[in-house]
Amino acid sequence: MFANSGYYATRVIDIVKSAGVAKGLFYWYFENKEALFIQIVQATRDDLRRAQAKAIEGETDPLERIAKGIDASLRFISENEQLYVLLRFAGTEDRFASLIEEATQIHALDTSKHIKDAIDQGKVIDADPLVMAHAVVATVFHFARIRSAAGADFEIDELSSFVSSFCLRGLGADLSAVSHPKARATG
Amino acid sequence: MFANSGYYATRVIDIVKSAGVAKGLFYWYFENKEALFIQIVQATRDDLRRAQAKAIEGETDPLERIAKGIDASLRFISENEQLYVLLRFAGTEDRFASLIEEATQIHALDTSKHIKDAIDQGKVIDADPLVMAHAVVATVFHFARIRSAAGADFEIDELSSFVSSFCLRGLGADLSAVSHPKARATG
Amino acid sequence: MFANSGYYATRVIDIVKSAGVAKGLFYWYFENKEALFIQIVQATRDDLRRAQAKAIEGETDPLERIAKGIDASLRFISENEQLYVLLRFAGTEDRFASLIEEATQIHALDTSKHIKDAIDQGKVIDADPLVMAHAVVATVFHFARIRSAAGADFEIDELSSFVSSFCLRGLGADLSAVSHPKARATG
Amino acid sequence: MFANSGYYATRVIDIVKSAGVAKGLFYWYFENKEALFIQIVQATRDDLRRAQAKAIEGETDPLERIAKGIDASLRFISENEQLYVLLRFAGTEDRFASLIEEATQIHALDTSKHIKDAIDQGKVIDADPLVMAHAVVATVFHFARIRSAAGADFEIDELSSFVSSFCLRGLGADLSAVSHPKARATG
DNA sequence: TATGAATGAGTATTCATTCAT
DNA sequence: TATGAATGAATACTCATTCAT
Numbered sequence: 001m002f003a004n005s006g007y008y009a010t011r012v013i014d015i016v017k018s019a020g021v022a023k024g025l026f027y028w029y030f031e032n033k034e035a036l037f038i039q040i041v042q043a044t045r046d047d048l049r050r051a052q053a054k055a056i057e058g059e060t061d062p063l064e065r066i067a068k069g070i071d072a073s074l075r076f077i078s079e080n081e082q083l084y085v086l087l088r089f090a091g092t093e094d095r096f097a098s099l100i101e102e103a104t105q106i107h108a109l110d111t112s113k114h115i116k117d118a119i120d121q122g123k124v125i126d127a128d129p130l131v132m133a134h135a136v137v138a139t140v141f142h143f144a145r146i147r148s149a150a151g152a153d154f155e156i157d158e159l160s161s162f163v164s165s166f167c168l169r170g171l172g173a174d175l176s177a178v179s180h181p182k183a184r185a186t187g
Numbered sequence: 188m189f190a191n192s193g194y195y196a197t198r199v200i201d202i203v204k205s206a207g208v209a210k211g212l213f214y215w216y217f218e219n220k221e222a223l224f225i226q227i228v229q230a231t232r233d234d235l236r237r238a239q240a241k242a243i244e245g246e247t248d249p250l251e252r253i254a255k256g257i258d259a260s261l262r263f264i265s266e267n268e269q270l271y272v273l274l275r276f277a278g279t280e281d282r283f284a285s286l287i288e289e290a291t292q293i294h295a296l297d298t299s300k301h302i303k304d305a306i307d308q309g310k311v312i313d314a315d316p317l318v319m320a321h322a323v324v325a326t327v328f329h330f331a332r333i334r335s336a337a338g339a340d341f342e343i344d345e346l347s348s349f350v351s352s353f354c355l356r357g358l359g360a361d362l363s364a365v366s367h368p369k370a371r372a373t374g
Numbered sequence: 375m376f377a378n379s380g381y382y383a384t385r386v387i388d389i390v391k392s393a394g395v396a397k398g399l400f401y402w403y404f405e406n407k408e409a410l411f412i413q414i415v416q417a418t419r420d421d422l423r424r425a426q427a428k429a430i431e432g433e434t435d436p437l438e439r440i441a442k443g444i445d446a447s448l449r450f451i452s453e454n455e456q457l458y459v460l461l462r463f464a465g466t467e468d469r470f471a472s473l474i475e476e477a478t479q480i481h482a483l484d485t486s487k488h489i490k491d492a493i494d495q496g497k498v499i500d501a502d503p504l505v506m507a508h509a510v511v512a513t514v515f516h517f518a519r520i521r522s523a524a525g526a527d528f529e530i531d532e533l534s535s536f537v538s539s540f541c542l543r544g545l546g547a548d549l550s551a552v553s554h555p556k557a558r559a560t561g
Numbered sequence: 562m563f564a565n566s567g568y569y570a571t572r573v574i575d576i577v578k579s580a581g582v583a584k585g586l587f588y589w590y591f592e593n594k595e596a597l598f599i600q601i602v603q604a605t606r607d608d609l610r611r612a613q614a615k616a617i618e619g620e621t622d623p624l625e626r627i628a629k630g631i632d633a634s635l636r637f638i639s640e641n642e643q644l645y646v647l648l649r650f651a652g653t654e655d656r657f658a659s660l661i662e663e664a665t666q667i668h669a670l671d672t673s674k675h676i677k678d679a680i681d682q683g684k685v686i687d688a689d690p691l692v693m694a695h696a697v698v699a700t701v702f703h704f705a706r707i708r709s710a711a712g713a714d715f716e717i718d719e720l721s722s723f724v725s726s727f728c729l730r731g732l733g734a735d736l737s738a739v740s741h742p743k744a745r746a747t748g
Numbered sequence: 749t750a751t752g753a754a755t756g757a758g759t760a761t762t763c764a765t766t767c768a769t
Numbered sequence: 770t771a772t773g774a775a776t777g778a779a780t781a782c783t784c785a786t787t788c789a790t
Contacts, residue, residue, distance in 0.1 A: 006280055008195055012785060022751040024788080033785065089279040091332075092272065093193055104333065127349070131341070135353045138329025139322050146291065146321055154318070162314065166322045170357030199760060209776040214761070380654055382569055386764060396772040398767080407764065463653040465706075466646065467567055478707065501723070505715070508707055509700055509727045516699025519652075520665065528692070536688065540696045544731030573781060583755040588782065 003082035007037060007089055038099065041090050044083040045103045051076040052110065062117035063124075063178045066171075067164040069111060070140055074160045077144035084144060108133040115171065125172030136167045190269035194224060194276060225286065228277050231270040232290045238263040239297065249304035250311075250365045253358075254351040256298060257327055261347045264331035271331060295320040302358065312359030323354045377456035381411060381463055412473065415464050418457040419477045425450040426484065436491035437498075437552045440545075441538040443485060444514055448534045451518035458518060482507040489545065499546030510541045564643035568598060568650060599660065602651050605644040606664045612637040613671065623678035624685075624739045627732075628725040630672060631701055635721045638705035645705060669694040676732065686733030697728045 001010045001018065012033055016023050030036040055072030056065040077084045087103070090096035112133035118124040124132070143163055147154055168175055188197045188205065199220055203213050217223040242259030243252040264271045274290070277283035299320035305311040311319070330350055334341055341349075355362055375384045375392065386407055390397050404410040429446030430439040451458045461477070464470035486507035492498040498506070517537055521528055542549055562571045562579065573594055577587050591597040616633030617626040638645045648664070651657035673694035679685040685693070704724055708715055729736055 009281075011783090023786090024752065025750055027786070028749065085279065088275075092276040092279055131349055132353070134330065134333055135326050135350070139325045139357075142325025142329060143321065146295075159318075162318055163322070166319070166357040169359060170326075170353040172356060198758090210761090211763080211777065212775055215774065220760070383655075385762090397765090398773065399771055401765070402770065459653070462649075466650040466653055505723055506727070508704065509724070512700045512703025513696050513731075516703060517695065520695055536692055537696070540693070540731040543733060544700075544727040546730060572779090584782085585756065585784080586754055589753065594781070 002037060002040065002089075003085040007093075034095070037086070037090075038096070040083070041086050041096065041099050044080065044086060045099065047080070048073065048076050049103075049106065049110075052107075056114075061178075062114040062121065063168060063173055065114040066111065066118070066136065067168065067178050069114070070136065070164050070167060071160045073107075073140045074144060074163060075156060077141075078147060078156050081147075088145065104137060108137050111136050118171070118173065123173055123177065124168075132171055135170060139163055139167055139170075189224060189227065189276075190272040194280075221282070224273070224277075225283065227270070228273050228283065228286050231267065231273060232286065234267070235260065235263050236290075236293065236297075239294075243301075248365075249301040249308065250355060250360055252301040253298065253305070253323065254355065254365055256301070257323065257351050257354060258347045260294075260327045261331060261350060262343060264328075265334060265343050268334075275332070291324065295324050298323050305358070305360065310360055310364065311355075319358055322357060326350055326354050326357075376411060376414065376463075377459040381467075408469070411460070411464075412470070414457070415460050415470065415473050418454065418460060419473065421454070422447065422450050423477075423480065423484075426481075430488075435552075436488040436495065437542060437547055439488040440485065440492070440510065441542065441552055443488070444510065444538050444541060445534045447481075447514045448518060448537060449530060451515075452521060452530050455521075462519065478511065482511050485510050492545070492547065497547055497551065498542075506545055509544060513537055513541055513544075563598060563601065563650075564646040568654075595656065598647070598651075599657065601644070602647050602657065602660050605641065605648060606660065608641070609634065609637050610664075610667065610671075613668075617675075622739075623675040623682065624729060624734055626675040627672065627679070627697065628729065628739055630675070631697065631725050631728060632721045634668075634701050635705060635724060636717060638702075639708060639717050642708075649706070665698065669698050672697050679732070679734065684734055684738065685729075693732055696731060700724055700728050700731075 001014060005014075012026055013023060015036075016026050026036075030039070052069050052072045055068045059065050059068055087100055091100040108130060110133075112129040115124060115129040115132050115136075119126050119129060140163060143154070143159060147159065164178070165175060168178060188201060192201075199213055200210060202223075203210050213223075217226070239256050239259045242255045246252050246255055274287055278287040295317060297320075299316040302311060302316040302319050302323075306313050306316060327350060330341070330346060334346065351365075352362060355365060375388060379388075386400055387397060389410075390400050400410075404413070426443050426446045429442045433439050433442055461474055465474040482504060484507075486503040489498060489503040489506050489510075493500050493503060514537060517528070517533060521533065538552070539549060542552060562575060566575075573587055574584060576597075577584050587597075591600070613630050613633045616629045620626050620629055648661055652661040669691060671694075673690040676685060676690040676693050676697075680687055680690060701724060704715070704720060708720065725739075726736060729739060
C-alpha cells in the first residue's frame with residue numbers, strides 16, 4: 001500500500017482494514033506508522049543485499065562477481081518492483097533518507113571491493129574503485145527505475161546483459177574475459 | 188522550502204510568512220499548494236534542459252555533444268542541488284510522477300540522438316541508442332544524487348570528467364577522440 | 375443570485391463579476407454584502423405592499439378589498455418568484471428575521487382593517503380580525519410557496535380564485551356577495 | 562444550536578463542546594455537519610407525521626380527522642418550536658430543500674385523503690382535494706410560524722380551535738357536524 | 749491479543765473587506 | 770468612480786495515536 005499510494009496517502013486505517021484487524025492492534029505490533037515503514041524498507045534493503053551476496057557466492061573472478069551482482073540486483077528489483085518504490089520515496093524524506101544513503105554506500109562499497117580486485121589483477125582501468133562502483137550502482141538503479149516506470153519495456157535478460165556490458169566496458173574491462181551467461185548479447 | 192523540509196512539511200503559512208505576505212495572497216497567485224510545487228518542478232526541469240541545449244550549441248561531433256551534455260547536466264544539478272531534490276521527490280508521488288517520467292524520457296531521447304549519430308559514424312558500438320542513452324542518463328543522475336546526498340565529496344570538474352569517461356567508454360567510444368577539456372582526468 | 379444560489383453561496387465576487395465591475399466598486403455602492411441583501415429584501419417587500427395598495431385603490435367594499443388584495447399578492451409573488459425566495463430565507467436568519475416579521479405583521483394589519491370593516495357590516499363572522507387576517511395571509515403565502523416550489527403546477531387565475539374563495543369562506547363570508555372577476559371558479 | 566444560531570453560525574466545534582466530547586468524535590458518528598443537520602430535520606419531520614397519525618387513530622369521520630390532524634400539528638410544532646425553525650431554514654437552501662418539499666407534499670397528500678372522503682360524503686365542497694389540502698397545510702404552518710415568531714401570543718387551545726374552524730369553513734364544511742372538543746371556540 | 753470509541757493537534761482553503769493607486 | 774492586489778480571520782475535516790474494556 002505504501003508503494004502504490006505513497007506513504008502519506010496510506011492511512012493506518014487502510015493498513016489494518018486490509019489486514020482485517022482493528023486499529024488498536026497496529027500499535028501492538030508496531031510503535032507507529034513510521035516504524036512500520038522503516039521495517040519494510042530495511043527488510044527490502046537487506047533482502048536485496050542478501051540476493052546479491054548469494055549470486056556471487058563461490059565466484060572468485062572479480063569481473064564475474066561484478067556482472068553477477070548486477071544481474072542479481074536487476075532481477076531482485078524487477079521481481080520486487082513495488083517495494084523498490086519505497087526505497088525511492090525513502091530517499092526523499094529527511095527522516096528516512098539515511099536508510100537509503102547507507103544502503104547506497106554499502107552497495108557501492110561491496111562493488112568497490114570487486115573493482116579493487118579487478119584493478120589489482122589489471123582487469124579494469126586504474127581509477128578510484130569507489131567512484132567507479134558508484135557508476136555501476138547508478139546504472140543498475142536507474143534501469144531498475146525506468147523499468148518500473150515504463151512498465152517493463154525491457155526484457156530482463158537482455159537488460160541485465162546490456163547493463164553488465166555497459167558497466168564493464170565503462171570500467172575499461174575486456175568483455176570477452178567475462179563468461180556471465182547472459183552478459184554478451186549487446187556490443 | 189519544499190526542497191529543505193519536504194512537500195508535506197512545508198505549510199502554506201510557512202511559504203507566505205517567508206515571503207512576507209498574507210496567506211490569502213498565496214491563493215491569488217497560485218491555485219493551491221500543489222500548483223505551486225508543479226510550477227517549480229516544471230521550471231527546474233525546463234531550466235535543466237535549456238542548460239543542456241546551450242552547452243552543445245554549435246558542437247557537431249556527437250561524442251563531444253554527449254560529453255558536453257553530461258558536463259552541463261552535472262554542473263546544473265550541482266548548482267541547483269536544492270531544486271534537484273524536488274525532482275526526486277516528485278518522482279515518488281503519483282500526482283507528480285508524470286512530470287519526472289516525461290523529463291527522463293525527453294532527456295534520454297535527446298541523448299539518444301547523439302548516440303545514434305555516433306553509431307552512424309562508427310564511433311560507438313551498435314546497440315539500441317535509447318537504451319544506451321538511458322545508461323548515460325542513469326549515471327549522470329546517480330552521481331548528481333550522491334553528490335547532493337554526500338555533500339559534495341567529489342570536485343565537480345573531476346566528477347564531470349569521470350562520468351564522461353565512464354559513459355563514453357561504456358558506449359564503446361575511443362576516448363582519445365574526445366577533446367572535451369575536462370573529460371580526461373581519470374583513466 | 376441570492377435567490378438562486380442562496381445568501382451564503384453567493385459571493386461578492388460573483389455579484390461584481392456578473393455586473394462586470396471590479397470588487398472594490400461594490401463597497402462604493404453598498405456598505406457590505408448584508409446591506410445589499412437587506413436593500414433587496416426591503417425593496418421587494420415594499421413593492422409587494424405597493425402592488426396590494428394599488429389593487430384595492432378605489433374599491434370600497436371590504437370583501438372585494440380582501441379578494442383583490444389576495445389576487446394582487448398572488449400575482450406579484452408569481453411574477454417575482456425569485457425575489458420571494460429571498461423573503462423566505464430572510465425569515466430564517468436572526469439578523470434578517472425582523473424584516474420579514476414586520477412585513478407579515480403589516481400585511482396582516484392591512485388585511486385586518488378590511489376584515490374589521492366587513493365584521494362591522496355583518497359580512498363575516500365576528501372573531502378577532504387580526505387572527506383572521508393572519509389566516510388569510512397564511513393561505514396566500516403558502517400557495518405562493520408551493521407554486522414556486524412545484525414549478526407553477528397551478529394556473530394563476532384559478533389559484534387566485536381558489537384562494538379567495540377559501541379565505542372568504544373561512545371568514546364566514548357569503549361568496550355570492552363578491553364580484554371579484556376571477557373569484558368564482560371553485561366551489 | 563442549529564435552531565438558535567442558524568446552520569452556518571453553528572460550528573462543529575460548538576456542537577462537540579456542548580456535547581463535552583472531542584472534535585474527532587463528531588466525524589465518528591456523522592459523516593459531516595450537513596449529514597447531522599439532515600438527520601435532525603428528517604427526524605423532526607417524521608416525528609411530526611407520527612404525531613399526526615397518532616392523533617387521528619381510530620377516528621373515522623373525515624372532518625374529525627382533519628380537525629384532529631390540525632390540532633396535532635399545531636401542538637407538535639408549539640412543543641417543538643426550536644426544531645421547527647430548522648424545517649423553515651431547510652426550505653431555503655438548495656441542498657436541504659427537497660427534505661421539506663417532500664414533507665409538505667406528504668402532509669398535503671395525507672390531508673387530501675380525508676378531504677376526498679369528506680367530498681364523497683358531501684361534507685365539503687367539491688373542489689380539487691389536493692389544492693384544498695394545501696390550503697389547510699398553509700394555514701396550519703403559517704400560524705405555527707407566527708406563533709414561534711411572536712413568542713406565543715396565542716393560547717394553543719384557542720389557536721387550534723380557530724385554525725380548525727377557519728379551515729373547515731374554508732372547505733365549505735358544516736362546523737356543527739364536528740365534535741372536536743376544542744374546535745368551536747371562535748365564530 | 750484484540751477491539752474500536754475517543755482524542756485533539758494540525759492545515760489547506762475561502763471570502764468579505766480594505767486601500768493604495 | 771473604478772480597479773484589483775493584499776489582508777487575515779474563520780472553520781470543516783483528517784488521521785495518527787491512546788486507552789478502557
